[in-house]
Amino acid sequence: MHSAPSLPATSWLSGLSRQRIVTAIVLGIVVGLMLNPIFITPLLELMARTVVLSLLLMLAYTMAGNWRQGRVPVWVVQLITVCLAAPLGTFAVYVASTGGDLAAFLGNEYRIAGFAWIAGTAIGVGVLFALGAMVREREALAQAQRLQFELERTTLERQALDAQLRMLRAQIEPHFLFNTLANVQALVESGSPRAAPVLSSLIAYLRAAMPKLRADDGTLGDELQLVRAYLELMHLRMPDRLEIALDVPTPLQRVRFPSMAVLTLVENAVRHGIDPSERGGRIEVGARRDGDTLRVWVADSGVGLDPSAVPGLGLANLRQRLSALYGTAGRLELSEAPGGGLRAEIAIPAAAETP
Secondary structure (H helix, E strand, O other): OOOOOOOOHHHHOOOOOHHHHHHHHHHHHHHHHHHHHHOOOOHHHHHHHHHHHHHHHHHHHHHHHOOOOOOOOHHHHHHHHHHHHHHHHHHHHHHHHOOOOHHHHHOOHHHHHHHHHHHHHHHHHHHHHHHHHHHHHHHHHHHHHHHHHHHHHHHHHHHHHHHHHHHHHHHHHHHHHHHHHHHHHHHHHOOOOOHHHHHHHHHHHHHHHHHHHOOOOOEHHHHHHHHHHHHHHHHHHOOOOEEEEEEOOHHHHHEEOOOOHHHHHHHHHHHHHHOOOOOOEEEEEEEEEEOOEEEEEEEEOOOOOOOOOOOOHHHHHHHHHHHHHHHHHOEEEEEEOOOOOEEEEEEEEHHHEOO
16 A cells, blocks of 8 residues: 655645744633633643643644645644644643643542633634634635736736737738828829939838837837928928928927827828818927826818718727727827817826836
């Protein structure tokens, strides 16, 4: 026959913390004070017996908690151990107090009565303490499981959010690139002398911009660089019809910001505001901090807001990205710009700033 593998001594005592030892001492003192009125034994001697017995019960309870036999629940083993350890421990304490003279213990009715009182009290208090400890342990285990489930749920939600953002960004990138290439194609087909320099500027712009289009940790300053390059490209295409004004304070350029968010608004302003206008117009990009909110806007003096127009893919995806990243705190607001045109403003929590 093969014997069950034994646990190391340190494993049997795992869980015997300083807090448990202090609790056992305090319980022993309290029980000693409670029994003192019915005992003729001096208080200090009585308290010494109850404290030693309390420590023995705590040791037995802890060792039983490390029992891993598997067929019997641990809490049953702990209760049985406490119920057995209480009379055995009390007997050992009384025999030790008589110097090992068993006859002196058995032949003294007062010691027998004291043994019964202490053993019975130890069983009652020990069982109550064991049940309370098990309830607390179960609650702690349940709380740990809830926290683990919450962590796993948060991780899965974050992974789903990252996947959604990658999908939305993948939809925006070809949308932006195809629109820009369509502008170049229109110049080429019309035989405009500006086609060649615009195409050269586009190539240079794409070489600089492509690494940033997929960045997950971009800043408002990165966005501003892309916007400036794009607007310079558009200015080459229509130098007499487009004015540009960029006003973003330097401290705000260190703020974390969704990639291509401002660029989407600028492209929308060019395509739907400036291009349809015969006289062209002006595009302004600005940012400010408003309490706990960072506001970044793009305003144009083009044809203005058409109430019957269907929002384009770029604005629809941008709204979804802001909602996914910031919840209700991330917003895209469209309004009429002073003097005509459209003002598109992004609002995100200012807590998104980098150190």
